[in-house]
Amino acid sequence: MTVLTRVAAVASTLLLAACASFAASTGSTAEQVAADIHTQAQTAYLTSEAALNGSPKSALRVVLEESERHVTDDLTELEQLQGDHTELTALAEDTLRAVRDLKTAVADDDRAAIETAGAAATAAADGLEAWSALL
Amino acid sequence: MKRILMLTLGVLTAIGGFVDIGDIVANATIGARYGLGLLWVLTLGVIGICAFAEMSGRIVAVSGRPVFDLIRERLGPRVALVNLAGSFLATLLTLAAQIGGVAVVIQLASGIPHIVWVIPAGLALWLVIWFVKFKRIEQVLGLSGLAVGVFGAAIWWLDPDWGALAGQALSLGPAPDEPVPTYFYYAVTLFAATMTPYEVFFFSSGGAEEHWSRKDLGIQRANVLLGFPLGGVLSVGIAGAAAVTLLPLGMDAETLGQVLLPAGIAFGLAGMAVAMFGFFACMTGAAFETSMSCGYALAQFFGWSWGKRERPKRAARFHMSVAVVIVAAIAIVQTGVDPVMVTEVSLVASAVALPLTYLPILMVANDRVYLGRHVNGRFGNAVGTVIMVVVVVAAIAAVPLMIATGMGA
Numbered sequence: 001m002t003v004l005t006r007v008a009a010v011a012s013t014l015l016l017a018a019c020a021s022f023a024a025s026t027g028s029t030a031e032q033v034a035a036d037i038h039t040q041a042q043t044a045y046l047t048s049e050a051a052l053n054g055s056p057k058s059a060l061r062v063v064l065e066e067s068e069r070h071v072t073d074d075l076t077e078l079e080q081l082q083g084d085h086t087e088l089t090a091l092a093e094d095t096l097r098a099v100r101d102l103k104t105a106v107a108d109d110d111r112a113a114i115e116t117a118g119a120a121a122t123a124a125a126d127g128l129e130a131w132s133a134l135l
Numbered sequence: 136m137k138r139i140l141m142l143t144l145g146v147l148t149a150i151g152g153f154v155d156i157g158d159i160v161a162n163a164t165i166g167a168r169y170g171l172g173l174l175w176v177l178t179l180g181v182i183g184i185c186a187f188a189e190m191s192g193r194i195v196a197v198s199g200r201p202v203f204d205l206i207r208e209r210l211g212p213r214v215a216l217v218n219l220a221g222s223f224l225a226t227l228l229t230l231a232a233q234i235g236g237v238a239v240v241i242q243l244a245s246g247i248p249h250i251v252w253v254i255p256a257g258l259a260l261w262l263v264i265w266f267v268k269f270k271r272i273e274q275v276l277g278l279s280g281l282a283v284g285v286f287g288a289a290i291w292w293l294d295p296d297w298g299a300l301a302g303q304a305l306s307l308g309p310a311p312d313e314p315v316p317t318y319f320y321y322a323v324t325l326f327a328a329t330m331t332p333y334e335v336f337f338f339s340s341g342g343a344e345e346h347w348s349r350k351d352l353g354i355q356r357a358n359v360l361l362g363f364p365l366g367g368v369l370s371v372g373i374a375g376a377a378a379v380t381l382l383p384l385g386m387d388a389e390t391l392g393q394v395l396l397p398a399g400i401a402f403g404l405a406g407m408a409v410a411m412f413g414f415f416a417c418m419t420g421a422a423f424e425t426s427m428s429c430g431y432a433l434a435q436f437f438g439w440s441w442g443k444r445e446r447p448k449r450a451a452r453f454h455m456s457v458a459v460v461i462v463a464a465i466a467i468v469q470t471g472v473d474p475v476m477v478t479e480v481s482l483v484a485s486a487v488a489l490p491l492t493y494l495p496i497l498m499v500a501n502d503r504v505y506l507g508r509h510v511n512g513r514f515g516n517a518v519g520t521v522i523m524v525v526v527v528v529a530a531i532a533a534v535p536l537m538i539a540t541g542m543g544a
Binding site for chain 1: 400
């Protein structure tokens with residue numbers, strides 16, 4: 001076996017191992033969607049904290065619009081997935097509601113509503129973590 | 136004061152190289168996922184870029200000619216063409232990402248969609264390059280970019296668990312439940328982000344523009360040893376802020392808005408405003424650096440007159456090249472592609488192109504025909520050789536890791 005062949009064999013083995021790990025690292029489509037929704041729920045929570053600390057509305061609105069777009073896309077993807085995803089869909093809708101309520105609250109400078117929406121986002125994130133733990 | 140301002144080339148190069156939109160989001164993503172667990176990669180990258188930028192600066196100061204020019208002469212047009220092709224594409228994509236990034240920062244400040252700001256941002260960049268002196272751009276953008284240090288201040292203000300942060304920084308591998316290939320994908324992209332080819336081309340060509348000579352060897356070394364570690368520190372600040380606020384929540388950082396949140400949580404309006412100002416300066420600096428690097432590389436390969444200080448009449452093709460790459464970059468961003476995605480792709484492309492850039496520099500830095508007694512010493516060659524091995528490994532691993540991990544999913 002030439003040196004080049006040996007190197008190619010090692011490289012191919014490593015690549016195959018990496019691809020096998022890929023399946024483990026990325027998870028199923030539902031898990032990936034859940035991870036994204038979780039990130040948006042936590043983003044909404046952190047945005048509420050930043051809003052209560054006086055951060056500029058324009059930046060927070062852009063962040064929340066981006067989150068809203070992500071969760072909307074995630075809901076569309078869930079609808080197209082086979083199998084029963086009722087629980088995950090409900091959590092996604094909770095997250096979307098929290099994001100939209102927070103967007104309104106930030107625009108209105110309503111501190112009480114910001115706190116409520118932040119708490120709702122945290123609750124959605126907790127629900128998603130519990131859902132993931134059951135897998 | 137004058138001596139401090141002489142160091143701004145290194146600061147600007149580092150700002151543009153370490154804190155462009157790709158680095159910003161990559162550092163925040165890594166901080167949110169691994170905390171400071173990839174600090175060893177950043178340290179290795181800073182050592183690497185310092186070593187090779189010092190070689191590039193020395194080459195310019197002693198020979199009076201920039202690196203790419205000598206690569207073409209020493210190694211022949213074929214090698215230089217491969218070098219040019221590899222680094223030019225990566226640099227053009229990076230330029231597009233920076234212009235998009237500047238537009239996103241303006242969107243965050245104004246609320247108006249970023250796509251509206253792409254053409255004005257590109258046009259403003261060209262006008263700055265056309266009308267503002269090199270030294271002034273260097274000083275203003277280099278020093279303004281230091282505002283990104285607000286993230287470092289946010290870490291301290293948020294009163295984190297310093298022991299946990301230290302534990303993350305001292306770890307040399309992923310957590311047991313983290314996939315190893317994904318960890319190394321981020322390691323490769325972070326390393327590529329610290330050693331992007333355009334940094335050394337810009338630094339050496341900038342040194343030529345400033346007419347460095349042998350008596351400036353001290354200044355060029357100071358530029359390197361101050362500027363690049365400073366860029367590394369700013370990067371650590373961004374990663375650390377994400378480690379303190381995003382990691383405990385188990386969330387990802389994929390957008391510039393999410394990266395800003397720690398500054399807002401710590402300091403409210405002032406923190407976010409300073410962070411956005413810093414981002415604006417850094418990305419504008421990176422856009423300046425990448426557009427000029429494209430022009431420098433083309434002009435030096437084809438043997439055209441070049442230099443920002445040269446009148447357009449004397450260096451028409453160089454100035455036209457810079458304008459054309461800016462237009463090309465605007466066109467890429469105007470397609471609506473996500474600037475962050477563009478920069479992630481450019482980082483992988485940079486990783487693959489790294490050996491093409493750095494091996495020739497190592498060879499020229501050891502050539503007595505050009506450098507006389509100023510060639511690399513044993514220590515320089517030892518560091519350079521170790522970094523070259525890492526560079527080659529990163530180049531080979533980049534694309535398989537990207538495919539295998541779904542770009543770090």
